[in-house]
Amino acid sequence: MIFFTLEHILTHISFSIISIVITIYLMTLLVHEIVGLADSSEKGMLVTFFCITGLLVTRWIFSGHLPLSNLYESFMFLSWSFSIIQMVPYFSNHKNNLSAITAPSAIFTQGFATSGLLTEMHQSTILVPALQSQWLMMHVSMMILSYAALLCGSLLSVALLVITFRKNINIFYKSTNFLIGIGTFSFGEILYVNERINFLQNTSFLLFRNYHRHQLIQQLDRWSYRVISLGFIFLTIGILSGAVWANEAWGSYWSWDPKETWAFITWTIFAIYLHTRTNKNLQGTNSAIVASIGFLIIWVCYFGVNLLGVGLHSYGSFTLTSN
Amino acid sequence: MLITMASMSPSKTQGQTLLLRSPLLHSSNFKTHVFAFLTNNKRSQSASLKIGVVSKLKTITQKEKETPISRKIILSEGKVPTLSEKEEVSTKSQKKTEEIPVMGLLKKMPRKIITALANLPLAIGEMSTIAALMAIGTAIDQGEAPDYYFQMYPEDSPLYGIFSWRWILSLGFDHMFSSPVFLGMLILLAASLMACTYTTQIPLVKVARRWSFLNSAEVIKKQEFTDSLPKASVQDLGVILMGAGYEVFLKGPSLYAFKGLAGRFAPIGVHIAMLLIMVGGTLSASGSFRGSVTVPQGLNFVMGDVLAPNGFISNPTKAFNTEVHVNKFSMDYYDSGEVSQYHTDLSLYDLNGKEVMRKTISVNDPLRYEGITIYQTDWSISALQILKDNEGPFNIAMAPLKLNGGDKKLFGTFLPVGDTDSPNVKGMYVSVFYLLHHFPILAYEPRSMLARDLQSIVLYDLEGKFAGVRRPNSKIPIDIDGIKITIVDAIGSSGLDLKTDPGVPVVYAGFGALMLTTCISYLSHSQIWALQDGTTVIIGGKTNRAKIEFPEEMDRLLDQVPEIVNSSSLQKSFDSL
Numbered sequence: 072m073i074f075f076t077l078e079h080i081l082t083h084i085s086f087s088i089i090s091i092v093i094t095i096y097l098m099t100l101l102v103h104e105i106v107g108l109a110d111s112s113e114k115g116m117l118v119t120f121f122c123i124t125g126l127l128v129t130r131w132i133f134s135g136h137l138p139l140s141n142l143y144e145s146f147m148f149l150s151w152s153f154s155i156i157q158m159v160p161y162f163s164n165h166k167n168n169l170s171a172i173t174a175p176s177a178i179f180t181q182g183f184a185t186s187g188l189l190t191e192m193h194q195s196t197i198l199v200p201a202l203q204s205q206w207l208m209m210h211v212s213m214m215i216l217s218y219a220a221l222l223c224g225s226l227l228s229v230a231l232l233v234i235t236f237r238k239n240i241n242i243f244y245k246s247t248n249f250l251i252g253i254g255t256f257s258f259g260e261i262l263y264v265n266e267r268i269n270f271l272q273n274t275s276f277l278l279f280r281n282y283h284r285h286q287l288i289q290q291l292d293r294w295s296y297r298v299i300s301l302g303f304i305f306l307t308i309g310i311l312s313g314a315v316w317a318n319e320a321w322g323s324y325w326s327w328d329p330k331e332t333w334a335f336i337t338w339t340i341f342a343i344y345l346h347t348r349t350n351k352n353l354q355g356t357n358s359a360i361v362a363s364i365g366f367l368i369i370w371v372c373y374f375g376v377n378l379l380g381v382g383l384h385s386y387g388s389f390t391l392t393s394n
Numbered sequence: 395m396l397i398t399m400a401s402m403s404p405s406k407t408q409g410q411t412l413l414l415r416s417p418l419l420h421s422s423n424f425k426t427h428v429f430a431f432l433t434n435n436k437r438s439q440s441a442s443l444k445i446g447v448v449s450k451l452k453t454i455t456q457k458e459k460e461t462p463i464s465r466k467i468i469l470s471e472g473k474v475p476t477l478s479e480k481e482e483v484s485t486k487s488q489k490k491t492e493e494i495p496v497m498g499l500l501k502k503m504p505r506k507i508i509t510a511l512a513n514l515p516l517a518i519g520e521m522s523t524i525a526a527l528m529a530i531g532t533a534i535d536q537g538e539a540p541d542y543y544f545q546m547y548p549e550d551s552p553l554y555g556i557f558s559w560r561w562i563l564s565l566g567f568d569h570m571f572s573s574p575v576f577l578g579m580l581i582l583l584a585a586s587l588m589a590c591t592y593t594t595q596i597p598l599v600k601v602a603r604r605w606s607f608l609n610s611a612e613v614i615k616k617q618e619f620t621d622s623l624p625k626a627s628v629q630d631l632g633v634i635l636m637g638a639g640y641e642v643f644l645k646g647p648s649l650y651a652f653k654g655l656a657g658r659f660a661p662i663g664v665h666i667a668m669l670l671i672m673v674g675g676t677l678s679a680s681g682s683f684r685g686s687v688t689v690p691q692g693l694n695f696v697m698g699d700v701l702a703p704n705g706f707i708s709n710p711t712k713a714f715n716t717e718v719h720v721n722k723f724s725m726d727y728y729d730s731g732e733v734s735q736y737h738t739d740l741s742l743y744d745l746n747g748k749e750v751m752r753k754t755i756s757v758n759d760p761l762r763y764e765g766i767t768i769y770q771t772d773w774s775i776s777a778l779q780i781l782k783d784n785e786g787p788f789n790i791a792m793a794p795l796k797l798n799g800g801d802k803k804l805f806g807t808f809l810p811v812g813d814t815d816s817p818n819v820k821g822m823y824v825s826v827f828y829l830l831h832h833f834p835i836l837a838y839e840p841r842s843m844l845a846r847d848l849q850s851i852v853l854y855d856l857e858g859k860f861a862g863v864r865r866p867n868s869k870i871p872i873d874i875d876g877i878k879i880t881i882v883d884a885i886g887s888s889g890l891d892l893k894t895d896p897g898v899p900v901v902y903a904g905f906g907a908l909m910l911t912t913c914i915s916y917l918s919h920s921q922i923w924a925l926q927d928g929t930t931v932i933i934g935g936k937t938n939r940a941k942i943e944f945p946e947e948m949d950r951l952l953d954q955v956p957e958i959v960n961s962s963s964l965q966k967s968f969d970s971l
Binding site: 307336 | 514517518521522524525528529531532536570571675684733734735736756757758759760767769771891893898901902905908909912913915916939940941942943
């Protein structure tokens with residue numbers, strides 16, 4: 072019982088903190104920046120990270136196995152991965168706008184996981200024989216880390232596309248920094264905080280806007296490339312460790328199971344993305360389009376295949392509840 | 395510092411770098427030149443020319459006398475020596491592995507085809523097509539009988555206006571992953587991989603390996619990252635860059651440093667690994683044996699009887715004569731009653747009847763014997779051992795009842811009692827109803843017994859009413875319509891998959907290489923040039939991947955470069971030039 076209470080408390084704390092963090096982002100966008108708020112939002116994400124970590128650890132202790140055996144747990148893990156991705160640049164002192172992507176992503180995955188849709192999945196389930204392997208930790212954690220990184224990277228590319236194709240960009244002047252808010256799209260409000268001190272304030276507004284727009288696009292492009300490359304490494308390791316595991320458990324390292332196939336499709340799409348980056352003509356918008364397609368494909372791979380509950384990867388799908 | 399640098403740059407550069415501390419440099423004649431170049435930028439070139447001349451003197455004693463050295467030093471884009479012995483070896487071996495399969499095949503092909511195949515848009519098109527085909531392959535149910543497709547995709551109401559069973563069957567989309575279209579695309583992709591490696595990647599690496607000093611401030615300032623440090627010396631910069639993991643080369647006022655060259659090689663490795671996996675996959679498809687068998691506990695089978703060849707080069711081995719005996723099949727349970735693990739105790743006997751191996755296998759823990767792998771994949775209950783009115787024991791065979799959906803299994807049997815002439819016994823009429831809770835009831839069946847696993851057996855009486863649940867080994871008899879039934883044991887049978895796959899080692903090698911090279915590919919190849927221009931150091935640099943991190947790293951490193959304050963230290967630093 073204490074386990075459930077603890078879990079509930081941790082879920083609610085992390086959920087509300089992310090909500091507050093997003094509210095802070097919105098406030099800094101719409102109203103003037105309140106000193107200290109931006110800093111507190113970073114700290115808030117830190118607290119969220121520890122909350123989700125605590126949640127996963129309690130689940131691990133009480134269930135006795137890695138908390139990755141069903142969809143709810145994997146969503147929590149995804150949320151945790153988002154906060155990790157946020158943490159990394161925070162500790163290496165990179166000024167970046169990644170948190171604008173990771174924070175809403177984390178809240179959406181967490182919100183979805185805790186929503187009523189999946190209440191039946193909340194209980195940690197027992198591990199079926201095929202999942203009882205050391206490979207579970209390696210394979211599933213790598214896959215979800217890669218999903219998180221690739222989702223982040225492709226969202227950055229989506230943002231790049233939105234900025235490129237949007238005529239009217241609202242720019243808010245600030246004394247030390249300025250923000251560019253782009254409209255809402257499928258995944259919610261995404262804000263970009265560019266903390267560069269603008270030294271071009273004296274130049275004409277148009278020039279200034281174009282310069283910064285160009286800079287922002289370039290930054291988004293580079294960040295998404297770096298994050299996607301990292302996610303691609305995780306995806307490769309995840310798929311290959313899965314193949315090795317399959318050779319131990321199912322008797323074949325590749326069996327064209329729907330989940331496997333979609334993971335391979337995701338891999339192919341991001342391989343295409345990385346190849347477009349090698350060509351100067353295809354860089355920028357074109358590669359961003361590929362990454363945006365990749366964004367949809369990851370969701371099909373991660374969620375869509377589970378929704379159908381087909382194939383060998385049917386653990387933690389909806390089929391049992393719908394029957 | 396200079397000694398280390400010298401050891402890092404062999405052959406000709408070695409000669410030049412060594413010059414830095416050679417007594418020649420300390421001649422008064424040379425000093426004037428150095429100071430001349432300090433005062434005037436134009437003349438600095440002449441100064442470096444002088445260094446070139448001096449170095450010519452030195453290098454003439456070396457092997458390459460015929461090449462005009464002085465030109466080489468000024469036009470540094472010219473032929474450049476290799477970086478280090480180790481690098482040389484690694485590239486050589488890489489080239490070797492690349493060229494053995496590629497060269498023989500490609501040399502026969504016209505140059506045009508190779509360049510066409512290496513075309514990037516074509517490769518992207520191939521990858522997209524493969525991705526699309528795979529997506530279609532998951533959308534259409536695979537491996538069904540033709541009748542299924544006739545029904546699902548009728549010709550009179552085709553999907554999206556054109557897509558009917560005719561398309562599916564003629565293109566082989568009912569077995570997508572072995573269809574000629576799909577395999578053809580994979581072969582084309584493999585050809586593109588090879589062509590790209592041959593025509594694009596290897597030359598690219600050759601260019602990257604060639605390093606050069608930049609002797610003009612203008613060229614350095616054109617780099618992606620540029621900066622200039624007043625009152626600094628290029629040597630100090632070199633030391634700091636070396637501390638940050640760069641390979642540093644100094645020649646006179648010029649500095650060249652690089653890091654992460656492996657990031658340039660790795661994509662070649664990725665391509666080779668992909669080819670290796672494809673080769674392994676082909677080997678698996680054409681040279682493997684597979685088979686599955688369900689063996690009741692206590693029985694045996696011969697491996698060769700189960701294994702069926704999969705491809706045309708499948709060759710049975712001596713190990714196929716091995717006999718497998720299923721000693722015991724058992725299941726572990728959680729407290730909640732769910733199955734946690736299946737175990738099968740197997741013994742292998744060779745032709746002489748000698749036990750050669752014994753192992754208890756389970757899911758995720760297969761048995762491997764001379765290339766044959768035995769997997770635990772399935773289970774069933776083959777028989778029920780019962781006592782009827784303390785007579786027996788009788789073995790009653792159990793049959794699996796079909797359950798739609800779910801991973802639970804259900805086995806049923808039926809105990810013939812009383813009058814054997816009764817129609818009840820003859821007509822083995824079984825009908826199973828599913829209620830909401832997925833709980834099956836075997837109705838209208840006299841004294842039937844159902845077993846969900848080896849743990850619990852549900853008994854029903856003649857009217858089909860629930861009579862009770864018994865566990866095997868519990869020894870508690872149950873009374874059904876006056877007959878005492880004791881369930882002694884449930885005899886399980888183990889579902890085993892057997893496999894030989896000659897492709898696995900190759901595929902695993904490919905996997906390992908792919909993981910490693912993909913990770914290395916994350917490294918960014920960074921290059922830095924610097925030039926001492928008076929007391930200022932002009933720095934330019936570029937990198938191919940880490941375009942965000944690189945400027946930050948550079949800023950951090952350049953902050954560490956000490957400022958030269960007094961003239962004596964300045965003097966000293968130029969003395970060492």
